[in-house]
Amino acid sequence: MRTTSLLWILLIFPSAVSAQFTPDTTDYLWPTNASPYLSGTFGETRSRHFHAALDIKTWGRRGYDVYATRDGQLHRIAIGPGGYGKAIYLKHDDGSYSVYAHLLSFEKNIQQLADSLRFRDYSNKIDIVVDSLDIQINRGDRIAYSGATGIGPPHLHFELRTPSEKPFNPLLTNLSIPDNIPPRFSGLAIEPLSPTSRIEGRNQIYTRRPTRDSTFHDFGTVVTSGRIGLAVDIYDRANRVHNAYAVYDLKLMRDEELLFHSRVDSFSYDDTGQMFLDRIYPLLQRTGKAYQRLYVADGNTLPFYRAGSQKRGINLPEGLHELRIIAEDYNGNQSVAHVKIDVQPRTMAEHEYQTNGPGGPHGGNGTPRYPKTLTAAQDSWQWHKNWININSAADRSQPYTLISIDRNGRSVYPRKATPDPFIAIDESDLLTIHQPGYGRQGRTLHLYRMFPGQQGRAFGDGIRAYATFLPNTVYDTLSVSLTGHIHSADSVEINIQPDTQPLKGSFELTYILDEAQQQDTTLALYEYDKRKGRLNYVATRRGGPVLKAKGDKLGTYYLLPDTAAPEIHSPRILRRADGTWMGMVRAEDTRSGIDYRTTEFYINGVRGIAEFEPEDERILYYHPDFKPASSYIMRVVATDRVGNRVVKEFVLD
Structure with missing residues (x-):
């Protein structure tokens, strides 16, 4: 060891x-x-x-x-x-x-x-x-x-x-495991770290699988320009088991120059959410693959990063550069991956995207330049800290017109049209995007700027909702939009973008109920897990005409009713592996879920502890004095998280 x-x-x-x-x-x-x-x-x-x-x-x-x-x-x-x-x-x-x-x-x-x-x-x-x-x-x-x-x-x-x-x-410590198997690389990801960065001609995350032979992995040659960040999808294994483990130590080298080094020895619980910064969050969210960054992202204060001349990302001179990525497990088993980075000249300097040219925002003669046109299809946008990237002609089939407004709501100037499909965002701007074609007035999408250490709000476009961002909600400056669609009085969709960026802390989502909705006590807010295709209840508070809930990630939320009580069925008596006798029932609630705090379980008139196991969808009856009998009368009281209640009795002989 x-x-x-x-x-x-x-x-x-x-x-x-x-x-x-x-x-x-x-x-x-x-x-x-x-x-x-x-x-x-x-x-x-x-x-x-x-x-x-x-x-x-x-x-x-x-x-x-x-x-x-x-x-x-x-x-x-x-x-x-x-x-x-x-x-x-x-x-x-x-x-x-x-x-x-x-x-x-x-x-x-x-x-x-x-x-x-x-x-x-x-x-x-x-x-x-x-x-x-x-x-x-x-x-x-x-x-x-x-x-x-x-x-x-x-x-x-x-x-x-x-x-x-x-x-x-x-x-x-002195503890060890039998392991002589080296880690294996399964993917390389490269991220653009500026508006002018390109990977294989595009300003978006690029991934590639390796060719490999034993401990040697080759990712070939990737053409880039501008500042970029590398990341690897990698796993480790140990003797006699098939589980995939995390890698202990990662280095990025150019010849003998150490560009980046991380080693996972310890961390603070206060910083454990920064896992989203150590990994590429958009890929983790979309694919479930945990690409580990070989650079330190903005806002990342984890203690893993030892040394390296380019810890904040790679900005190499023009030409061909051969890089080595060295992965090592705790027992010292090592694998190496090679990638060649072919750095090309930039097509435009980064500062050219931040202003409207000589003479101020209106150009030299004071004439506003033509505005940028974007699409309604936000799900396909590449959201970054200070720019939004639109990547295909299909994405621009329904044009938006982008204008910039200051913090007081005054229009400043149309954004500069650029050769590439993206928008650069100034630090102080609140942005408005107007899309024609939605009724006579068209539709406006606001992008609200959220800053670390400050409270801010994003208000809904066409929806009676707003999101409050607290001083600790964002890791870094972030542009946020809030849109929605009313499907019916009891089915409202709320979209808070960008769902490809992680949050440091929670935000508060507020929905303002109309008069009819105020009478419906079954309404609550749910977060939609796009990758797993399921709804997750978000603890919802009702205060007068509003519903409030804390969200811990951006994406799609729904206002929906839950009118069905939990289903309780399949009673039985079982003996646990430690010898303890217990009662059991299956407990299912497909919308808001079982409220374990209000569950009651009786057998033959004696109340026990109702131990709810959500992953197995069951409630166990525990009492230290419970013993087998000739017959049992079970009584279970269960409530879901919006208050629907069921009482079920079973007789077992």
């Missing part, structure tokens, strides 16, 4: 110095008897964050022993239907932490403690710090059984944290 120097560890974990904690000098026990193999590694891409742990394989089964990896104190117990599910947190003598998640159940004494807390109000969700109880745990003690609670299939999530609660790669 790789040896990490003490100096480097102290640089990564400065807060750990005073606590006398360094990962490479700390000894851990492997935390389960399930297997020595991994289904996931530290720093992998998850839905909205970096993975903060090792996922240990349990071969699709539940009920393996989970052990304390070091002496410590029981610090925290958490139980819930999502996220980590059932989890235990231990605090060790040096102030560091170990976390064990997605558990089936806890060891007897810890389970009794959790039960005493939950049965006070039959809560199926708790998260409690128990330091004051001073419960000591010894290395090697069984503390739980592996399971599949929360998110994901059966596995053990094993996480290590510094004394300041920053997760770090457990392979920095």
